[in-house]
Amino acid sequence: MASHHQGGADLLSRIALNDNKAGMEGLDRDKINKIILETSKGSKFYENELKKEQQVNQRIEKMMEQKARITKEQLKQAQAEVDKLTCELERSRELGRVIVHVDMDAFYAAVEMRDCPELKDKPMAVGSMSMLSTSNYHARRFGVRAAMPGFIAKKLCPNLVIVPTNFDKYRAVSAQVREIFSEYDPHFMPMSLDEAYLDITEHLEQRKHWPETIGPQPFSTHELSPVLFEDSPSSSPSLSGADGKAEVFGTSAEEAVREMRFRIEQKTSLTASAGIAPNMMLAKVCSDKNKPNGQYRIPPERQVVMEFMKDLPVRKVSGVGKVTEKMLAALGIVNCDQLSQQMALLSLLFSGTSWHNFLHISLGLGSTCIERDSERKSMSTERTFGEMSDAEEQYSLCRDLCHDLAQDLQREGLKGKTVTLKLKNVKFEVKTRAFTLQYAVCTEEEIFAAAKDLLKVEIDSVSPQPLKLRLMGVRVSGFISAEDKKPLQRSIMGFLQKDGSDSGSFTQCAGSVLKAQEDSDGASFLKPQSTEMKVPSVSEQKSKSKGTQQQSFFQRAQLKRLQQQQREQMSVMAGTDTTNNSADAAAATQIDLSTTNNLSDTTSAKSLSNTNSGTDTTCYVNKPAVLKPSFKISTQVLQFLTCPVCNTEMKDVNLTAFNNHIDECLKGSAVDNEPTHLDVPKEQKELNSKPPASSSESRALKSSSHDPSCNEEKPSTSISVPLVETDEDGDFKTPFFSHRTKINGKRSVISKKKMPVCESSSKASLTTTHNLEAVTEMSSDSKGSSLTCPVCSQPQSTDDLTLFNRHVDMCLNQEVLLEFRESHPPVGHSDEPALKSVRGQCKNKNNNQQQQQKRIINTLV
DNA sequence: GGGGGAAGGACCA
DNA sequence: TTCCTGGTCCTTCCCCC
Structure with missing residues (x-):
């Protein structure tokens, strides 16, 4: 049993060479560790690692004290519980998948x-002097491995x-x-x-x-x-x-x-x-x-699995890191056999989640279903730099981070309520400070408003001393759910269709359209939201068939052909006339004011689109011919508009500019969806998709050339900031398809590890043919003195616009609640809080999505 | 006592 | 001279009902 008390060698375990990876057997550990120690000693990083090591040791001591108090009776009871659960798990063991x-x-x-x-x-490695991403097997013989700073590696292997x-x-x-x-x-x-x-x-x-x-x-x-x-x-x-x-x-x-x-x-x-x-x-x-x-x-075979697990060191299992390894080692648990023998003890010392996980490991159980990533929970951006003490500079950096994050959020059509500021001081101590707002945010200004307050508190707390930072990050989490987003989706199509039956797949903002597109490609990593996708996509059909019935080779080939057709149609559209295409797309998302006051034809749109339900996804393909430029917003009294694609609010905007902006945005999302986007640098994509004349543009341009706020960074060569990830191979890796790119040496993430197998072409202008026909019909409708409520389809007087707006609000609230109830059948009381949040969302005066609708309605007069 | 927010940390790639 | 980044999940603490 390892002595976890204050032995000097023990304190080194965080810094010492981790040589249990491929290509690193039989090294002179002592010699290597001596060099690593000599090179690291005295550095702030080293000091911080020592501190963390001591914290782990304290945790272990506490655990050992707890262990000493456990009675035989408790252990016996625990064993019974473990045995019972083991039986259940054994019964459900699945060995059928490969x-x-x-x-x-x-x-x-x-x-x-x-x-x-x-x-x-x-001997070679990929990375920089500050951090290596991976090394070849020659270098590994010198003890050079991923996650090691280049300067230490150079000491080990000149x-x-x-x-x-x-x-x-x-x-x-x-x-x-x-x-x-x-x-x-x-x-x-x-x-x-x-x-x-x-x-x-x-x-x-x-x-x-x-x-x-x-x-x-x-x-x-x-x-x-x-x-x-x-x-x-x-x-x-x-x-x-x-x-x-x-x-x-x-x-x-x-x-x-x-x-x-x-x-x-x-x-x-x-x-x-x-x-x-x-x-x-x-x-x-x-x-x-x-x-x-x-x-x-x-x-x-169960027997073979158990045999394999017996000698397996716990550290080899994904999810068991160095801290868990050390805690288990303190209990005399090194391999999985020991793990299974100590389960009763572990159930008394660790949380339910933890020991259940241990039990799964000890039985050789794991997931048998390769599930797609679930919905993203948060999005963040952070940056490491040289010491930064100037408050002005820190605020400026904070704003830059908010700017980048806002772009990423808007690109994925996300809005979150919690803003978290992450700070790492020059001693490598990390602090996070969070604030939850009443409403969900996604713009630079909104995020910065919260982040700068959090930063101010931290700066003030050490004042008059300066806050010495080496990293700053901003995160947005607590995203509003799909149900909460409904009003946004209705903001456009809600005017066109009473029940919005097909609007979901179409009217989401750019980011969501992107999701749908990835999904249809057979390698989606985002689950289609059933409430939004009434017409099953190819991949939906596929995922339905998967697991329930085996697909024949023929079926697969058919699906492949379908996808191919889809891609071809998309690329034909994208290639033939991009101007028309974007105009078409824009037309489909913008409302000709002359058309919105009489929606009596929505039924035809609905019934037509319904006939498409259950057919293949080719119904998503746009039909450019039915789109007319006349759909564009034609009034001149707009004062405050929100772009339906990027959600940017535009004040006192000229209509032509607003229309152009939407066109650009749609083109932008199309560019983001290009088959080649895998290789399109972020900077380029941003240039393609950037809304014109926004204040952020100048910043983006500035940042692509020189940003004074970043002059603290390491030299802005392409290796200035190491991109380091680690995996079982001992390599540090970048998350799959992170799309991390650098703007002036900064990193940011465009999308998470969700990545289609092969990108499909643009679907930025997705909708059904029938939808568009309906639009055409409606656009030809005559104007009247009353307005039809986009939600309930009942004609309402427009004499008092406030009354009309209130009516629409009420309808929306009811609709959203109704849909929420439909998609969330009550299970005990569990849905109550969520329901409350929906109500809150609906009531929220600041709800941008409803505001957006109102603004458009306001323009009708 | 349970829910939920905040803070921090483990772990992953 | 020099030790990353983005994301998820978990735990602990605290407040409030």
């Missing part, structure tokens, strides 16, 4: 070595070559690899640029029938891969001796995965490792087992 975890070997380093063969024989990161390149390679993944599982779940989970159960079913249909697939070995790791085994025994002939693979899971890795190697000249197991937890562990360039399979 889950694969694929991980590219030393990905960034391997890509750089492939492209620069002279690096192959040298000949180390440090190559700057090139994410465009890694993304391009990643796209190639993903193409292969999608052929084995179109629903595969990417975890980062180099890593993914696949469920190949269905693929294996098809493979079984190969002899009757196409037979084992031969792959020609057109090119031999370079040897990236001289000691690595070949991915395919016959590959190494390849004589230019075809390589044939069998129908088993191992053969399928070997084939997949072979194809990756053929296509990219890079090797991958894989794990095959009945669940995700095991597959992940397995992929590390024969790294690099190897694979390992756990067959779907």
Whole structure:
């Protein structure tokens, strides 16, 4: 049992070399640790690590005291509970799925070595002097690994070559690899640029029938891969001796995965490792087992799984980090066998969530369903810089962060109520300060208003001393739910259709349209919101079929064709006449004032669109011919308008400018959805999509050339801020499809790790043909002295606009509540708070979405 | 005592 | 000279009903 008390060596565990990763066996640990210690000692970082180490030690001491107080009786009771739960878990154990975890070997380093063969024989790492992303296997022999600062690595290995990161390149390679993944599982779940989970159960079913249909697939070995790791085994025994002939693979899971890795190697000249197991937890562990360039399979038998778990160190399991490892070690638990034997004790010392997780691990259980990412919970941006003490500078930086964050939020159509400021001082101490607002925000001004107050409190708290910072971040969370967003969706289509049956997929702001688009591509990472998507998309149909019934090869091919058709139609539209297209899209989202006062034809729109329900997704395809420029807002009395795409509020805006702005926004979201957007730098996309003449534009331009607030940053070379992530391979990685790019050396994230397998073309102007026909019909309607309520369709007098607005508000409140109740059938009292929040949302005078409607209504007079 | 916000931390890629 | 960033989930504390 490790002595966790104040032993000097123990305090080092956070800083010392972590050598349990591939390629780092048999190193001279003591020598390496001595160098690391000498180089780090005395630094602020080191001091902070020591402090954290002591905190962990205190936690352990507390835990040990608690353990000493546990009685035999308590332990017995706990054991009974554990046994009961174990029985339940055993009963529900599922071994039927074949889950694969694929991980590219030393990905960034391997890509750089492939492209620069002279690096192959040298110790090299990717990153910068401040942080390394990954290292090759030569460098690992010196103890150089990911997450290590370059300057320490240089001490360990003076000949180390440090190559700057090139994410465009890694993304391009990643796209190639993903193409292969999608052929084995179109629903595969990417975890980062180099890593993914696949469920190949269905693929294996098809493979079984190969002899009757196409037979084992031969792959020609057109090119031999370079040897990236001289000691690595070949991915395919016959590959190494390849004589230019075809390589044939069998129908088993191992053969399928070997084939997949072979194809990756053929296509990219890079090797991958894989794990095959009945669940995700095991597959992940397995992929590390024969790294690099190897694979390992756990067959779907309970006995074999348990045998495998027995000797497995707990640290190898995803989710068990260095703190958990140390706490378990203090209890004498190092491997999973010990874990299962101590479950009763653990259930008394850890929270329910924690010990349930331990129990799952000890039984070799994990998720068997590769689920798409759920809805995003928060969005943030942060920046590290040199010491910054000047308050003015700090406020300026804070505003910049809010600006970037607002852009990202608006791009995804998100609004959140909680604004959190994150600060790291020069001692590496992290503080977060949060404030929850009454209403959801997404604009730079709104976020900054909250963030600057939080910052002020912190600056004042140390005054007259300056606040010495090395990092600042801003986060927005507590996003309003889909139900809460309803009024926004109705803001446009609500005028056109009483029940908004098809409006959901169409009238969401740009970000949401983007989601729908990703979804239709067969690799969506965002669940379609059923309340919004009345017409099932291809992927919806697919996800429905998945798990409940196996898709035949034919069905898959059909789906693929459908998607292809969709893409082609989109790209034809995008390519033929972009001006018209954006105008069309704009037309569909803008209301000709002359059309809104009589919506009696909404029924035709509704019934027509209903006939489309249940048919394929081609109904999403726009029909440019029915769109007319006359739909544009034609009044001249607008004073305050909100762009339906980006949500930007525009004061005293000239109508032509407003229309142009919407066009630009729509074009922008189209650009964001281009098939090539994987490789489009953020800066470029921003230029494409930027609304004109906004105050933020000048800042963006400034920031792309020089931003004085950032002059504290490390030199703005492409490697100024290291992009460091870590994975089981010991590599630090960027989250998959983070789209992290730098503006003047700053990083920001455009979208999370949600990434289509292959991007589809633009659907910024998605709607149904029938919708647009309805629009056309309505636009030709004559004006009258009364207005039709966009919600209830009842004609209302417009003599008193306030009364009319109030009526619309009431209708909306009722509608939203009704829809909320429909989509949230009451379960005890659990829905009450949410209901309250909906009510609050509806009542909220500041609710931008309703305001937006009112503003448009106001323009009618 | 439970719900919910705030703060901080573990862990992941 | 020099030790990242963005996201989720969990725990703990505290306040309020």
